[in-house]
Amino acid sequence: MLRGVCGRWASGRCRQKFKVTTDSNHSKPVAPDLIEQDFHAEAANQKWTSDITYVWTDEGWLYLAVVMDLYSRAIVGWSMNRRMTQKLVCNALTMALFRRHFPKGTIIHSDRGSQYCSKRYQRLIKNNGLRCSMGRRTNCYDNAAMESFFHTLKVELVHRERYATRRMATSRIFEYIETYYNRQRKNSAIGYKIPAQFEKAA
Numbered sequence: 001m002l003r004g005v006c007g008r009w010a011s012g013r014c015r016q017k018f019k020v021t022t023d024s025n026h027s028k029p030v031a032p033d034l035i036e037q038d039f040h041a042e043a044a045n046q047k048w049t050s051d052i053t054y055v056w057t058d059e060g061w062l063y064l065a066v067v068m069d070l071y072s073r074a075i076v077g078w079s080m081n082r083r084m085t086q087k088l089v090c091n092a093l094t095m096a097l098f099r100r101h102f103p104k105g106t107i108i109h110s111d112r113g114s115q116y117c118s119k120r121y122q123r124l125i126k127n128n129g130l131r132c133s134m135g136r137r138t139n140c141y142d143n144a145a146m147e148s149f150f151h152t153l154k155v156e157l158v159h160r161e162r163y164a165t166r167r168m169a170t171s172r173i174f175e176y177i178e179t180y181y182n183r184q185r186k187n188s189a190i191g192y193k194i195p196a197q198f199e200k201a202a
Contacts, residue, residue, distance in 0.1 A: 028117035034133035035109045039145040039189075041071035044199055045103035048076070048096060050110045051146035052084060053153075055173070057163040064173060065092040065115075067108070069100075070145060071202075073187045074195035075177050076100055080170050086118040093121070097128055104129035111135050111143055145189070153181075 041047040047070040055062045063084040067077035077096030081088045093108065100106075108130045110116040116134065125132050135142025157176045163169035186192045193201075 028114060029122075030112045030117060031132040031134045033109075033135055033142060034107050034131060035135070035142070037141060037144065039070050041069070044069055044071045044202065045100050045106050046071060047107045047109065049143060049146050050077075050089065050092060050108060050116070051143055051150065052089065052113070052115070053150045054084075055158050055163065055169050057166050057169050059164075059166050062163075062166045062169045063088055065089045066146065066149065066177075067092050067096040068146060068149060069096075072195040072198045073145070073149075073189050074182050074199065075149070078173075078177060080166075080173065082166055084115065086115050086120045089115045090121055090124055093124055102128060105131060107131045107133050109133040109135070109143065112137055148189075 035047065035049070039047075039049070048067050049070060050065065050067045052063055052065045055064060060082065063081055065079045065088045066075055068074065069076050076099050077092040077094070079088050079091035079095065081091075089110075097103075108125060110133075112134050115121060122132065140147050153173070153176065157172060158169075161172065163172070181195070183196045184194060186194055187198075190198045
């Protein structure tokens, strides 16, 4: 288990700051909702979903973009940066593409934030044969699977620690995702199985 998930983190929580993430008030084209709140998939790389959250450090905000495979709930791509930019979401999607060997026809779902509607992100989707899907404006239920992951991340890790630097936060979040969440933590959405084991057994 990731160091601290049980034990010292249970004794207290740090005060948290709050910040708005993606901005859907823009005139850029948006994609239709191909998911329609159906967060189940019959196979790996059928449906991915993505979103951005934020973590406070003593140096300022750290932004985290994540790509999840809805089949196993595995986090297949992620990126962290001090700025919430097009590059942040593109890097997360690029990691997912490399890790999953560039699948074709995969639905990639997100909100209508300006980063996801940017020409750079949309070009990345088109050039790699993915299908873009976007939820309705300001409707968190349209990306509930990602909201659930971010809630879990913050309850089990972020809200129990104080980060002196962005580098420290990045290291701890990396450890949580790659060592604990994907490879050790049982997920109720897949029958209380571990994402990595769930995919191996398929």
